[in-house]
Amino acid sequence: MATNAAKRNHLMQTLNGWLEPDRFQDYCPNGLQVEGKSEIRHIVSGVTASQALIDEAIYVGADMILVHHGYFWKGEDQRIQGMKRARIKALMSHDINLVAYHLPLDDHPEYGNNRQLAKILDIRDAAPLDGLVWAGNLAKALSPPAFAAHLQLCLDREPLVVGSGPDTIKRVAWCTGAAQGYITKALEAGVDAFISGEISEPTTHTARECGIHYFAAGHHATERYGVQALGEALAREFGLTHQFIDCDNPV
Structure with a gap:
């Protein structure tokens, strides 16, 4: 001690x-x-x-x-x-x-949950996109199943995957915890995928109908x-x- x-x-x-x-x-x-x-x-x-x-x-x-x-x-x-x-x-x-x-910990540029999740997932050029939502680029483009496997390996938790977007994922947006409602900001930014902790019933339909891959990686696991x-x-x-x-x- x-x-x-x-x-x-x-x-x-x-x-x-x-x-x-x-x-x-x-x-x-x-x-x-x-x-x-x-x-x-x-x-x-x-x-x-x-x-x-x-x-x-x-x-x-x-x-x-x-x-x-x-x-x-x-x-x-x-x-x-x-x-x-x-x-x-x-x-x-x-x-x-x-x-x-x-929220001060979610938002912090060095110690915050969003910054730290980017480090864990090896997301490059990570920066705030809009408010608490961040965006960045994967080191290399991955297929949706490969990216889901990457999330599971890094977070020790199998993500829930819904939606449909590009054949490969390169640019992603994310917000840890109960941030599923921010999927609209990800859509506006034109990213390939959005990651949050939790998912809700409407989020599934948004991801399916608006052409984006959505990964619910766990509230606890992302924070x-x-x-x-x-x-x-x-x-x-x-x-x-x-x-x-x-x-x-x-x-």
């Missing part, structure tokens, strides 16, 4: 400086969601602040949990009872800080990488230890 310790408030200033959460109108509060101990030595990162992740963080002696999906979403029941009570009680009983960044990159960067910055804990989710 790390011998270095950093003040929580200093870490939060750094994270907020990197991610600029005030620029976003999000569905949840970004930053420190549950306050724990004031000194941080060991950071655990994960996609979602589930009970399984909290339990693992307690087991390894984490001082801070850094996630993409935290708590207090708009529209959810505000009462702290049941599952929410159990999670928050576990955090507070062990004095663990919970830090979450949603593993941003929070890892952010945790590693924070650990380097302050000389702390960091580990990513992957709690499997088939969605």
Whole structure:
């Protein structure tokens, strides 16, 4: 474990400086969601602040949990009872800080989910296309089945494939997570394929009728990488230890 310790408030200033959460109108509060101990030595990162992740963080002696999906979403029941009570009680009983960044982490040009997915998939010239949607080029053109196999190999998850487009795929657009609605932006850009995490019923018809290959590669599977990159960067910055804990989710 790390011998270095950093003040929580200093870490939060750094994270907020990197991610600029005030620029976003999000569905949840970004930053420190549950306050724990004031000194941080060991950071655990994960996609979602589930009970399984909290339990693992307690087991390894984490001082801070850094996630993409935290708590207090708009529209959810505000009462702290049941599952929410159990999670928050576990955090507070062990004095663990919970830090979450949603849209600011999707959007970040270096640590963001979209940037990191491009690295994992070896997509070249990756850059924002429109808002949270990114676009880039494959190293070489692939047939749709070959590209599906590439996704499965890189993400360890078989994608759901729908639609019909060009015989080969070279230019792609993507947005991680529940971004299926952005397929219209991909169509407007004239790319060969669009990748997101989740799919919905209307997305299938859009892909079929508008001539584009669509790959639903998994919400969890496409969003593993941003929070890892952010945790590693924070650990380097302050000389702390960091580990990513992957709690499997088939969605």
